[in-house]
Amino acid sequence: MAELQAVIGLEVHAQLLTRSKMFCGCRAEYLGLPPNSNTCPTCLGLPGALPVINRRAVEMTIQTALALGCRIPEFSKFDRKNYFYPDLPKGYQISQYDLPLSLGGHLEFEVDGERRSCGITRVHLEEDAGTLHHAGEIHTAKFSLVDLNRAGVPLMEIVGEPDLRSPREAPQYLRALRQLLLHLGVNDGNMEQGSLRCDANISLRPRGQRELGVKVEVKNMNSFRSLEAALEFEVRRQSAVIESGGTVHQETRGWSEVEQATVSQRSKEEAQDYRYFPEPDLPPLQVSRDLVERLRGALPEPPLRLRDRLRDQHQLGEEQAALITERPQDAAYFEAMVAAGAPPRSAANWQLGPLQALCKDAKLDIEHSPVPAVELAALVRMVEAGEVSGTTGREVLVEAFAMGRSPVDLIRERGLIQVSDAAQMQAWVDGAILQLPKAAADFRSGNDRALGPLVGAVRKASGGVANPDLASRLLRERLGRGGG
Amino acid sequence: MSLLDLSISELGRGLRAREFSSVELAGEALGRAESLDGRLGSFLRTTPELALEQARAADRRLADEADPPALCGIPIGHKDVLCTRGVETTAGSRILEGFRPPYDATVVARLARDGAVVVGKMNCDEFAMGSSNENSGFQPTVNPWDEERVPGGSSGGSAAAVAARLTVAALGTDTGGSVRLPASFCGVVGVKPSYGRVSRYGVIAFASSLDQVGPLAKTVEDAQLVLSCIAGPDRRDSTTSPAPVSDLAGALREGVRGLRLGIPREYVEAGLEDGIKAVFESACRWLEAEGAELVEVSLPSTEYALAAYYVIAPAEVSSNLARMDGIRFGPGEPQAPSLLEAYELARNRGFGPEVRRRVALGTFVLSSGYYDAYYLRAQKVRTLVAQDFSRVFERVDALISPTAPTPAFRLGERTHDPLAMYATDALTLPANLAGISGLSVPAGFTAGLPVGVQVLGPYLGEAMCLRVGAAVERAADVWRRVPAGFDG
Ligand SMILES: [Zn+2]
Numbered sequence: 001m002a003e004l005q006a007v008i009g010l011e012v013h014a015q016l017l018t019r020s021k022m023f024c025g026c027r028a029e030y031l032g033l034p035p036n037s038n039t040c041p042t043c044l045g046l047p048g049a050l051p052v053i054n055r056r057a058v059e060m061t062i063q064t065a066l067a068l069g070c071r072i073p074e075f076s077k078f079d080r081k082n083y084f085y086p087d088l089p090k091g092y093q094i095s096q097y098d099l100p101l102s103l104g105g106h107l108e109f110e111v112d113g114e115r116r117s118c119g120i121t122r123v124h125l126e127e128d129a130g131t132l133h134h135a136g137e138i139h140t141a142k143f144s145l146v147d148l149n150r151a152g153v154p155l156m157e158i159v160g161e162p163d164l165r166s167p168r169e170a171p172q173y174l175r176a177l178r179q180l181l182l183h184l185g186v187n188d189g190n191m192e193q194g195s196l197r198c199d200a201n202i203s204l205r206p207r208g209q210r211e212l213g214v215k216v217e218v219k220n221m222n223s224f225r226s227l228e229a230a231l232e233f234e235v236r237r238q239s240a241v242i243e244s245g246g247t248v249h250q251e252t253r254g255w256s257e258v259e260q261a262t263v264s265q266r267s268k269e270e271a272q273d274y275r276y277f278p279e280p281d282l283p284p285l286q287v288s289r290d291l292v293e294r295l296r297g298a299l300p301e302p303p304l305r306l307r308d309r310l311r312d313q314h315q316l317g318e319e320q321a322a323l324i325t326e327r328p329q330d331a332a333y334f335e336a337m338v339a340a341g342a343p344p345r346s347a348a349n350w351q352l353g354p355l356q357a358l359c360k361d362a363k364l365d366i367e368h369s370p371v372p373a374v375e376l377a378a379l380v381r382m383v384e385a386g387e388v389s390g391t392t393g394r395e396v397l398v399e400a401f402a403m404g405r406s407p408v409d410l411i412r413e414r415g416l417i418q419v420s421d422a423a424q425m426q427a428w429v430d431g432a433i434l435q436l437p438k439a440a441a442d443f444r445s446g447n448d449r450a451l452g453p454l455v456g457a458v459r460k461a462s463g464g465v466a467n468p469d470l471a472s473r474l475l476r477e478r479l480g481r482g483g484g
Numbered sequence: 485m486s487l488l489d490l491s492i493s494e495l496g497r498g499l500r501a502r503e504f505s506s507v508e509l510a511g512e513a514l515g516r517a518e519s520l521d522g523r524l525g526s527f528l529r530t531t532p533e534l535a536l537e538q539a540r541a542a543d544r545r546l547a548d549e550a551d552p553p554a555l556c557g558i559p560i561g562h563k564d565v566l567c568t569r570g571v572e573t574t575a576g577s578r579i580l581e582g583f584r585p586p587y588d589a590t591v592v593a594r595l596a597r598d599g600a601v602v603v604g605k606m607n608c609d610e611f612a613m614g615s616s617n618e619n620s621g622f623q624p625t626v627n628p629w630d631e632e633r634v635p636g637g638s639s640g641g642s643a644a645a646v647a648a649r650l651t652v653a654a655l656g657t658d659t660g661g662s663v664r665l666p667a668s669f670c671g672v673v674g675v676k677p678s679y680g681r682v683s684r685y686g687v688i689a690f691a692s693s694l695d696q697v698g699p700l701a702k703t704v705e706d707a708q709l710v711l712s713c714i715a716g717p718d719r720r721d722s723t724t725s726p727a728p729v730s731d732l733a734g735a736l737r738e739g740v741r742g743l744r745l746g747i748p749r750e751y752v753e754a755g756l757e758d759g760i761k762a763v764f765e766s767a768c769r770w771l772e773a774e775g776a777e778l779v780e781v782s783l784p785s786t787e788y789a790l791a792a793y794y795v796i797a798p799a800e801v802s803s804n805l806a807r808m809d810g811i812r813f814g815p816g817e818p819q820a821p822s823l824l825e826a827y828e829l830a831r832n833r834g835f836g837p838e839v840r841r842r843v844a845l846g847t848f849v850l851s852s853g854y855y856d857a858y859y860l861r862a863q864k865v866r867t868l869v870a871q872d873f874s875r876v877f878e879r880v881d882a883l884i885s886p887t888a889p890t891p892a893f894r895l896g897e898r899t900h901d902p903l904a905m906y907a908t909d910a911l912t913l914p915a916n917l918a919g920i921s922g923l924s925v926p927a928g929f930t931a932g933l934p935v936g937v938q939v940l941g942p943y944l945g946e947a948m949c950l951r952v953g954a955a956v957e958r959a960a961d962v963w964r965r966v967p968a969g970f971d972g
Contacts, residue, residue, distance in 0.1 A: 041587050045807045047580065047688040048567045048589060050721050080803050082850070084827055091806020143818075146811070275850035277859060280692035280800055281684075282722055 589686025
């Protein structure tokens with residue numbers, strides 16, 4: 001039997017960062033609010049209430065579609081997808097069926113540094129459902145509570161073609177898509193909180209065969225890692241079925257994080273018939289060419305191109321460039337630092353290292369960093385020029401970040417500018433040798449490790465402003481080991 | 485003689501001249517409802533507190549404002565499919581018992597803004613599905629002209645209450661004839677505006693692509709005054725037309741001289757009762773005498789309209805009514821062993837047989853494998869029906885026909901034959917499929933029962949309908965007749 005090959009396609013749902021919900025004036029931001037407080041007759045699905053299309057959501061969807069190279073038909077419409085569930089207050093979801101806002105694009109992504117491309121079937125717009133809170137486990141709970149704060153939040157669905165060929169490709173595709181959405185500013189990319197969700201379709205077929213195998217839909221993966229793990233599990237499970245002579249059943253399975261396995265949820269026979277039909281409460285959407293061109297003109301630089309440009313322009317490392325362009329605000333911060341005169345590689349190191357750690361601890365986005373890019377650039381310049389040591393620089397950054405002060409101001413106020421004046425240094429070096437005669441003797445007789453305490457003594461005597469490199473050089477010279 | 489016998493403009497003069505107050509007028513309406521509606525069953529509930537509050541406010545406006553709106557202080561009833569803030573709204577269904585909407589329908593708000601006084605919520609067929617008012621989940625309404633007969637549906641409560649002078653005017657909804665048919669059966673005027681002329685926001689949906697709110701009133705002018713108040717674009721309903729509302733009041737005075745009126749052959753050639761034919765023919769003679777030219781026209785797709793309607797409307801019903809799942813509305817079934825069974829129990833108990841029939845029908849025609857054969861095909865027929873109308877409106881200014889092939893029928897006569905019941909709307913529902921304007925105006929009687937003439941106008945041709953309707957009304961001169969037992 002020929003080796004089996006996986007065929008994978010992803011369906012990604014992304015909540016749009018609009019101010020209001022998809023069809024009413026309620027806030028699209030719903031987390032942390034008292035249950036059912038962010039609602040109105042329309043998103044509660046009260047009898048008689050009607051939807052009104054959110055123009056911004058349409059624009060964001062078109063913009064995403066354009067970034068993915070999709071075609072934007074002039075005519076589009078909304079449809080009703082009918083099914084019963086307590087989190088769906090109207091008994092139908094307003095979605096798009098046969099005339100979506102966009103069709104036919106592709107997404108570029110990389111796997112192990114190799115460029116790949118995956119077809120995009122369509123990008124369309126729909127509304128999110130509410131959330132259910134079960135009193136215990138779903139199947140045994142005495143009751144469940146419905147919260148409709150999320151109901152009606154704009155949801156963009158990006159349907160990928162089954163162009164992926166291994167579980168390893170899936171998270172890479174999703175990362176690239178997430179990055180694109182972040183750069184477009186249409187989604188916050190938060191998979192844990194569910195503002196970015198991913199379902200996968202996977203089938204196996206003997207390598208070389210054209211026809212697709214039986215497709216299984218896998219749901220409930222809320223991280224890149226669980227996406228890959230779930231698909232790997234499915235490859236193992238389906239391979240075992242096929243290799244033992246059985247047939248894979250078309251069904252929907254859910255990924256269980258606890259069991260690290262997919263579990264059958266619904267067979268093909270139980271599959272819902274959604275009875276789609278055109279939403280009579282909304283007129284068809286006419287998308288003007290002017291709007292499309294205006295949105296196309298406002299597209300940001302594609303993330304992969306931005307990464308390559310910054311890498312080449314500033315001689316960044318591959319990974320550094322990738323990290324610095326993961327989110328648009330990171331790239332903007334970096335470019336602002338470079339513009340303010342910081343040497344690019346050091347700028348990237350400082351931003352990705354100490355600054356990012358501080359932001360993470362403070363749960364602050366880099367764009368709200370109390371130390372703006374220009375200030376950090378000034379600090380980096382001082383370190384590079386040897387005016388302060390790296391250690392002092394990092395300590396000062398921590399304080400400046402906490403106090404919302406300029407690091408350079410703090411250095412000046414505290415007189416922390418490194419002393420590199422040879423005469424002054426000479427005095428501190430002599431003092432250290434007198435103070436630590438044993439270390440001096442050890443070093444003189446070849447014990448390199450004895451230099452550390454001596455440099456420390458110099459720094460201490462100087463109140464921390466002695467340039468440590470200069471101190472070691474002078475100590476070496478004084479103890480007869482210069483030039484080595 | 486009751487104040488409720490007067491037209492809105494007559495009442496307006498009396499209110500402005502302080503011959504009576506709005507509080508007195510509302511009191512008389514509510515008093516009549518209290519003493520007479522036991523026989524009719526036209527109200528699901530009266531709203532005395534709201535009426536008193538609104539009437540007091542109206543009296544202040546009548547005293548303070550130089551030119552208060554025409555409807556200021558006028559009692560009005562709302563079909564129970566219209567959401568009224570804080571006032572129970574059931575759409576005639578048990579499943580919505582206890583539902584107090586937290587908001588007003590746009591039409592309700594617009595009437596309130598003009599100072600109209602809400603006296604109550606009018607009975608109707610459950611979710612407006614029916615032609616006789618016998619499908620109300622609470623009580624049937626009877627016809628004030630013959631209490632053994634139906635008032636027509638689904639806005640039967642609205643029509644009966646206006647005819648019996650329990651309210652001055654009322655709002656109904658017309659999805660396939662639900663305003664025009666009861667207007668014809670009860671001897672009042674009923675207008676079905678063009679689709680999109682009146683906001684549907686806050687109207688509990690029957691079939692969203694067909695529903696329109698329209699007034700029921702004693703005279704064409706009364707109907708026009710209410711229509712002028714509620715018509716026009718609404719940003720909460722994306723299907724409303726952005727076109728401004730034309731001069732509807734002016735149309736009433738224009739007469740029909742020089743108009744060319746079409747009589748659709750398919751509407752008159754078969755199935756009309758003799759008494760209906762006789763009244764319609766005299767109406768035709770009056771219009772000719774007034775200077776209109778009458779021509780026969782053809783609407784060849786008419787024979788398929790009923791079938792298309794009974795695919796499209798139930799399809800939308802099956803989706804629109806999905807929210808009535810027993811979880812958010814209705815008593816609920818917390819003891820049900822599973823979610824599916826909870827839905828089934830709640831909907832079987834909460835919905836009446838006609839609603840269940842249409843939900844089942846609609847679910848079927850939308851199902852995969854049947855969609856193309858039924859729903860898609862019905863939509864094509866709908867396009868043909870609309871094209872028929874556009875074609876004839878190139879040649880004629882309006883169409884006239886009887887509103888229904890028969891006068892009001894007996895209670896129970898058609899309840900066991902859904903197809904016979906559906907055929908009641910054969911002459912009215914094509915206008916809904918096409919989205920055009922129409923009305924029914926009383927033109928006479930047969931065997932003591934009122935007979936209406938239907939006037940159909942083009943899309944947004946409400947002014948033309950009112951113009952022709954007013955001419956029929958002048959010639960017929962029947963609007964001051966009050967059903968026996970309700971006069972005094
Ligand atoms: Zn809302």
